[in-house]
Amino acid sequence: MNERLVVVTGGTKGIGAAISRRFAEAGDKVMALRRADLDVTDEDAVHEVLGQLEVDVLVNNAGVSVSAPVHRTSLPDWLTQLEVNATGAFLCTRAVLAGMRGRDRGRIVTVASTAAHEGRPYTAGYTASKHAAVGLMRTVAAEVAGTGVTANAVCPTFVRTDMTARTIQRIAGVTGKSEQDSEAAVAGLSPLGRLLEPDEVAFAVAFLAAPEAGAINGQTIVLDGGGIQA
Structure with missing residues (x-):
């Protein structure tokens, strides 16, 4: 398999670091981005960093979480979670999608959460943003169906x-x-x-990003031991 360019947002800590390491160990060229490298909510910055690259695999992993009951959730906290977890995934996906379609190959994987499939107390902004991120992947999947590009999500528990x-x-x-x-x-x-251990999430991401996974499109892989069967 030829070396691929893999971009991982939030790619230097936790889940992102495990994902970056897994692709690097497989022989891919990895661009592990941290906030200091790229603010995923900044449209111009995303275009500047990603727009000119030939990205083979995009992993939307950058994310934030704030815990509070709905009546105590501030508007800034609500908006921050939507902007990073959902709008960030949208901007990064949009920046690489045209190139992937032009080359007729590419993998987009968004790290969502079991919160994308259910509601739990004190997670209004986080849950809404993860539902949105999964919805984005399903829409992209519908638009690229029949091409060499796929869009999917992984939904881990804690x-x-x-x-x-x-x-x-x-x-x-x-x-x-x-x-x-x-x-x-x-x-x-x-x-x-x-x-879950970060490496378990990295395995699922790498699976969806594999060249052999071209038939898997618009799907979510839930990593919680069988509680949510999607």
């Missing part, structure tokens, strides 16, 4: 990352439970019964 660690700390602070017990409570939200 992953062992800094973002999840902050969630666990918040739970411990509010409930008075230990962080160990708080982690167990988070892990118990899915049949998996544990936190």
Whole structure:
């Protein structure tokens, strides 16, 4: 297989770092972007960084999360989650899509969440943004159907990352439970019964991005041990 150019937004920490490492180990050229390299919500910046590249694989991984009940969710927090998690995926996808279609090859994979399939308390902005991101992938898939380009999403449950660690700390602070017990409570939200490891998400992304995965388009792979069957 020829070396491919793989772009991973939010590609230097947590899930993104695992994804970047997996593609690099497979022999691909990886551009692992952090916020300092690219603000995915800035239309001009996205065009400048991605618009001139021949991207073979785009992984929309940049994301943010804020936890609060709906009545305490501020408009800035709501908008930030929509802008990063959904609009960011849209801008990056749009920037590479024409080139992929022109070359008749390409893979777009968005890292969403089980929140894209269900609603849970205190996650209004996050859940709405992840639903939007999956909807975007389905629309792109419909537009590229029959070509060499595909668009899909992975939807993991809680992953062992800094973002999840902050969630666990918040739970411990509010409930008075230990962080160990708080982690167990988070892990118990899915049949998996544990936190996912970043490498497990990276495997699913690499699978969807494989040249042999050309028949998989407009799909979501849920990584939660079988709780959500999509």
